[in-house]
Amino acid sequence: MTVFSKLFKFMSSDMAIDLGTANTLVYVKGKGVVLDEPSVVAVSTVSGKKQVLAVGEEAKMMVGRTPGHIQAIRPLQDGVIADFDVAEEMIKHFIRKIHNRIMLARPQIIICVPSGSTAVERRAIQESAESAGARSVFLIEESMAAAIGSGLPVTEPTGSMVVDIGGGTTEVAIISLGGIVYAKSIRVGGDKMDQAIISYVRRTQNLLIGESSAERIKKEVGSASSKPSQEKEMRIKGRDLMNGIPKEIGISSKDVAESLAEPVAAIVDAVKMALENTPPELSADIVDKGIMLTGGGALLRDLDKVLRKETHLPVSVAEDPLSCVVLGTGYALEHMDVLKDVLVSEI
Numbered sequence: 001m002t003v004f005s006k007l008f009k010f011m012s013s014d015m016a017i018d019l020g021t022a023n024t025l026v027y028v029k030g031k032g033v034v035l036d037e038p039s040v041v042a043v044s045t046v047s048g049k050k051q052v053l054a055v056g057e058e059a060k061m062m063v064g065r066t067p068g069h070i071q072a073i074r075p076l077q078d079g080v081i082a083d084f085d086v087a088e089e090m091i092k093h094f095i096r097k098i099h100n101r102i103m104l105a106r107p108q109i110i111i112c113v114p115s116g117s118t119a120v121e122r123r124a125i126q127e128s129a130e131s132a133g134a135r136s137v138f139l140i141e142e143s144m145a146a147a148i149g150s151g152l153p154v155t156e157p158t159g160s161m162v163v164d165i166g167g168g169t170t171e172v173a174i175i176s177l178g179g180i181v182y183a184k185s186i187r188v189g190g191d192k193m194d195q196a197i198i199s200y201v202r203r204t205q206n207l208l209i210g211e212s213s214a215e216r217i218k219k220e221v222g223s224a225s226s227k228p229s230q231e232k233e234m235r236i237k238g239r240d241l242m243n244g245i246p247k248e249i250g251i252s253s254k255d256v257a258e259s260l261a262e263p264v265a266a267i268v269d270a271v272k273m274a275l276e277n278t279p280p281e282l283s284a285d286i287v288d289k290g291i292m293l294t295g296g297g298a299l300l301r302d303l304d305k306v307l308r309k310e311t312h313l314p315v316s317v318a319e320d321p322l323s324c325v326v327l328g329t330g331y332a333l334e335h336m337d338v339l340k341d342v343l344v345s346e347i
Helices: 003-011 084-098 119-131 142-149 190-205 211-221 253-259 261-276 280-289 303-311 324-334 336-342
Strands: 015-019 023-028 032-038 041-046 049-055 070-073 108-113 136-141 160-165 170-176 179-186 233-240 246-252 291-294 315-317 343-346
Touching (some): 015 084, 108 119, 108 324, 119 136, 136 142, 142 179, 142 324, 142 336, 170 261, 179 261, 211 233, 253 261, 324 336, 336 343
Parallel strands (some): 015 108, 291 315
Antiparallel strands (some): 015 023, 233 246
């Protein structure tokens, strides 16, 4: 180890990153979760040159409200990098923010990736983190991180089932002895749910609403069941497609459940497929322990009820579903000697 690499190691706090389609969470070794911001970057294009104006919360405020030369970009789509340069700038910004702008800081980073991502997509994530200043980069599969973060006994010879519903993907996995026995990743998550709400309101009410309005509807009155446990209603504003004038309408939990029927059915099908592909011994464990729901989508009202009805298995929602993946990735960072086998690779 050279003098410089020793210095970098001393100066750098190693990090675990949940690089999500909707939000990026960062865990720093010895400190816990220190950052939770939207995965959005505002970019200004002047004379063909791109310049980053804002990242995270500040950039999200600009979505749908920017003038022509400014774009609010989400560099990750369906859990993988869609815009390499912007993703690199975003990771760089978060590293600098955590290290108080110390330019020399070169942390070791663990980043989680969807189990369905290709070798090319994984390489893009590794290279983005390396270009952003990482000393070394390890990857961990999202479902494994979610299982660790939700407290499932992943290293024991017993089957655990986790369903992680993020912004871009839903990861369904059966885990035993520190390895993934079966994994299915579908590109359905919170974003697809928002799009389904936008389409439904457009189709039934002739009203055009934005992504942030759809997200608010999902959080406030959303339900996965056509017979919601709690019937709620809220007022939403949008643009009337008949005359182009702004208009306000009411929307209920039942309406939202109807709009979300397709994405919810896709999640249920992925869970059923995983159960069909589970070895018999592990199936017996899952009958006893049930299914663990993690990720932001786990907060959709009545989703656990729908899965319980469809699978006849116990379904529980993790204590802090939004932080499970980053906490699991952080735990792997803190205990790399014990959990090195769950890491996918290193550059």
